[in-house]
Amino acid sequence: MIQNLLKNFILLFFIFSLAEPVLSNNNPVLAKYSKEIKEIKSILINKYNVDHKYASEVLNSIKFRQKTLDSMSNAVERKATWERYRSIFITKSRVNAGIKYHKKNHKILKEIENKYGIPSEVIVAFLGVETNYGKGTGKVKVLDSLGTLALKHPRRSKFFKAQLIYFILLTYDNNLNYQNLYGSYAGAMGAPQFMPESYIKLGVDYNEDGKVDLWNDKYDIYASIANYLIRKGWQKSRNIYSNIKIKGSYEDEIFKNGDVKTVPITDSKLKKIIIKKELETGKKYLILLSKKNKKYKLGYKNFKVIMSYNPSTFYAMVVSQLSERIAEENEIF
Numbered sequence: 001m002i003q004n005l006l007k008n009f010i011l012l013f014f015i016f017s018l019a020e021p022v023l024s025n026n027n028p029v030l031a032k033y034s035k036e037i038k039e040i041k042s043i044l045i046n047k048y049n050v051d052h053k054y055a056s057e058v059l060n061s062i063k064f065r066q067k068t069l070d071s072m073s074n075a076v077e078r079k080a081t082w083e084r085y086r087s088i089f090i091t092k093s094r095v096n097a098g099i100k101y102h103k104k105n106h107k108i109l110k111e112i113e114n115k116y117g118i119p120s121e122v123i124v125a126f127l128g129v130e131t132n133y134g135k136g137t138g139k140v141k142v143l144d145s146l147g148t149l150a151l152k153h154p155r156r157s158k159f160f161k162a163q164l165i166y167f168i169l170l171t172y173d174n175n176l177n178y179q180n181l182y183g184s185y186a187g188a189m190g191a192p193q194f195m196p197e198s199y200i201k202l203g204v205d206y207n208e209d210g211k212v213d214l215w216n217d218k219y220d221i222y223a224s225i226a227n228y229l230i231r232k233g234w235q236k237s238r239n240i241y242s243n244i245k246i247k248g249s250y251e252d253e254i255f256k257n258g259d260v261k262t263v264p265i266t267d268s269k270l271k272k273i274i275i276k277k278e279l280e281t282g283k284k285y286l287i288l289l290s291k292k293n294k295k296y297k298l299g300y301k302n303f304k305v306i307m308s309y310n311p312s313t314f315y316a317m318v319v320s321q322l323s324e325r326i327a328e329e330n331e332i333f
């Protein structure tokens, strides 16, 4: 209420001041990007009805972070082998912590599982890989990460520009202090590390307290992950992937275009090259993990759904394997 009054007061003040605030006058670093900022501001004001002064004020507060750009090009997905990547995420401590977390939050997790049909251990595995079960939600100001990437990323500035716009909209609509929101170097937020667009479009206010809180509210966090997966096409009670054995002569062939990828394969082709012939229904993918060590799996629709959260084949496989270990409930000693 007070915030609304304040907003109205600011709006009135702005209308009667009659002067359009000059954006770059107190942030010379941004001057070079005045065209882009003008465009972002215009979308916020005209498409999303964000207050003019608010949009200017937030955009003016962006501080560039070179570290953000460096981190983008050094992401572990881009460099590690499967064995190295797996060893980072499927560790004794992460598996044991996941089993404990799953038991501790059993009641809420089961409620969400029953409502959405997403296995609770899959929800917990996402949290385990993303933020070590909500413990490390990121220490970088989201505004600065997204501002840097939106204006300076060499290839993906269009994507990050959209995320910056959604971020500002999120803070405006929910009365969140944009100076106080921290996330990953790429602008992912909260325990499940949602980008602003997903936060706005797929976040769920499950406990109906008027806001989607992905930092602190377990109901909102679990329901938002479940909702995300359902909306991306998760198939209830179906497998994520299977172990398969490919006949020796075909093992080299499947890796002829390299590894670290997930590629579609038809049933007829599959029947020709695998040893065991009984197949599940639905689309299938060869998950090519390591050419050197001939590591591969057979993926189903749900594997691709996990990849919609993060397009890395390795990422989707560690989420899948961590969820299995949590479901088994065998702590590692």
Ligand SMILES: [Ca+2]
Pocket: 204, 205, 206, 207, 208, 209, 210, 211, 212, 213, 217, 220
């Ligand atoms: Ca809520």
